[in-house]
Amino acid sequence: MVTSVKPIIIVGGGLAGLTLGIGLRQRGVSAALWEAGHYPRHRICGEFICGRGQETLARLGLRDLLERAGAVGANTAAFFSATQSTRPLPLPSRAMCLSRFTLDATLAEKFRELGGELWEGKRRSDGDAGEGVVRATGRRLQAEEGGARWFGMKAHARNVPLTADLEMHVSPRGYVGLCRVNGGMVNVCGLFRRHAGESVGPQNRRELLRGPTGSPLHQRLASAEFDENSFCAVAGLSLRPYQAVTRADCCIGDAITMIPPVTGNGMSMAFESAELAIEPLVAWSRGEISWAETQPQIARRCDAAFARRLAWAKWLQRFVLTPSLQNALVRFAARSDWFWRMAFEKTR
Numbered sequence: 559m560v561t562s563v564k565p566i567i568i569v570g571g572g573l574a575g576l577t578l579g580i581g582l583r584q585r586g587v588s589a590a591l592w593e594a595g596h597y598p599r600h601r602i603c604g605e606f607i608c609g610r611g612q613e614t615l616a617r618l619g620l621r622d623l624l625e626r627a628g629a630v631g632a633n634t635a636a637f638f639s640a641t642q643s644t645r646p647l648p649l650p651s652r653a654m655c656l657s658r659f660t661l662d663a664t665l666a667e668k669f670r671e672l673g674g675e676l677w678e679g680k681r682r683s684d685g686d687a688g689e690g691v692v693r694a695t696g697r698r699l700q701a702e703e704g705g706a707r708w709f710g711m712k713a714h715a716r717n718v719p720l721t722a723d724l725e726m727h728v729s730p731r732g733y734v735g736l737c738r739v740n741g742g743m744v745n746v747c748g749l750f751r752r753h754a755g756e757s758v759g760p761q762n763r764r765e766l767l768r769g770p771t772g773s774p775l776h777q778r779l780a781s782a783e784f785d786e787n788s789f790c791a792v793a794g795l796s797l798r799p800y801q802a803v804t805r806a807d808c809c810i811g812d813a814i815t816m817i818p819p820v821t822g823n824g825m826s827m828a829f830e831s832a833e834l835a836i837e838p839l840v841a842w843s844r845g846e847i848s849w850a851e852t853q854p855q856i857a858r859r860c861d862a863a864f865a866r867r868l869a870w871a872k873w874l875q876r877f878v879l880t881p882s883l884q885n886a887l888v889r890f891a892a893r894s895d896w897f898w899r900m901a902f903e904k905t906r
Contacts, residue, residue: 564843565590567691569682572601573825574811575694576665577832578839581618583672585836587843590675592682598663600788602710604735604819605661605745606632606724608653609906611826614833620668621654627664628740629656632723637891638774639728639884644892646722650902653724653822657714657739659788687807689849690842692835694811709793710819711767712747715782720744726820727775728888730881731766733820734775743788746779749795749819751879764789797875799868802857810835814860817868818875821905827864834859870904 566582568575571593582589607615607629615621632653634646670676687693718736725736732750739745748767768782769775800815810831817823835856842852877883891898 563845564588564690566839566843567592567682568694569691570694570696570811570813571595571597571666571676571678572662572694572696572811573665573828574813574832575692576662576669577614577618577620577829578692578694578810578835579669579674579676580620580665580672581832581836582839582843583669583674584618585840587840588675589669590677591669592677592680593666594679594681596678597666598659600712600714600790601658601662602712602747602790602792603658603745604737604747604822604824605657605739606653606655606735606737606822607825607829608632608649608651609823609826611823611829612651612654614826614829618833620665623664623668624654624656624661627656627660629654630723630738630740631655632737634722635724635726636722637726637728637888639888640770640773642885642888642892643774644888644898647891647895647898649724650899655723655737655739655745657741657743657745660740691808692839693807693809693813694832696812707752707793708749708795708797709752709791710747710749710795711764711791712745712788713767713790714739714741714743714785714788715746715779716743716785718744718746718778718782720778724822725778727769727773727778728878728884729770729773729775730884733878734767734769735819735822736778743785744782746782746784747819799872801865802860803854805857808835808853808856810856810860814857815864815868817864817905818871820875820878821867821871823867823871823906826906830863831860834863867905870901874901874905 565588568591579589734748802814811828838855
């Protein structure tokens with residue numbers, strides 16, 4: 559493998575950063591990746607891969623790798639509100655579910671196998687951006703949005719009977735997704751909002767994840783055995799859509815923007831944005847284009863790929879989180895295959 563003249567530095571070793579590093583090494587580009595944490599570890603994530611991200615994984619030769627790592631196939635989804643539910647609905651295309659504990663470690667090992675330089679427990683400051691530096695540092699944080707503060711939680715559990723491979727439970731406080739992952743576990747991942755002055759302690763957070771008493775979610779998790787080591791949370795999430803062209807530095811994945819988790823498309827966008835950045839970075843590394851051309855080219859590619867789905871996701875999120883509409887939306891999804899397929903396809 560021939561090493562290029564100019565190396566790439568990737569800041570952030572999540573899905574986007576690791577995928578980009580692997581793609582660069584496959585093309586002979588020297589890549590060093592800085593990750594503040596360590597592998598393996600649990601992260602807030604729906605752990606649900608669907609849409610075009612699977613095509614990216616296949617092109618990079620990673621889909622088979624993840625299946626060997628234990629990825630579980632998902633073919634059906636069901637939706638629940640306080641009083642309404644759907645039957646298991648067929649997903650328009652098969653999805654893959656794999657814990658981030660396993661997924662990140664598997665990609666990190668592949669990156670190292672390809673000769674990538676991986677620094678765990680290392681941070682780079684914001685002042686270190688410049689030519690050849692790509693930011694894949696994860697979600698933008700925002701203290702408050704519309705008078706509320708968003709926070710996410712996730713944990714793995716056993717003994718959770720599901721009616722579909724993916725279940726989405728909505729409530730006035732937010733929503734919780736359940737999906738089967740490797741190791742016989744179910745990923746329980748939720749997004750919630752806390753209004754100004756409202757206190758949500760650790761015990762309250764766990765109760766939120768279980769759902770209101772008497773709800774379908776609470777019944778589903780009544781006998782659940784949670785893995786305490788898998789519990790993690792993050793607060794101050796920003797769900798506003800951002801454009802990559804507004805950033806002065808080179809960004810991919812959630813460092814650009816975060817799509818509302820209700821779409822189940824966040825992991826896919828991380829993989830896709832990494833692939834979109836590979837060829838421009840290879841061209842810069844070989845001296846074929848300048849950095850002043852490289853960064854905006856990557857930004858335009860990402861914006862073109864994601865603008866439509868971000869716009870649809872914004873409205874879907876708003877409808878799903880409107881308490882007066884939740885029962886009607888679930889009832890409509892149960893009766894209309896067109897509505898369900900349209901919502902799925904428009905956010906991918």
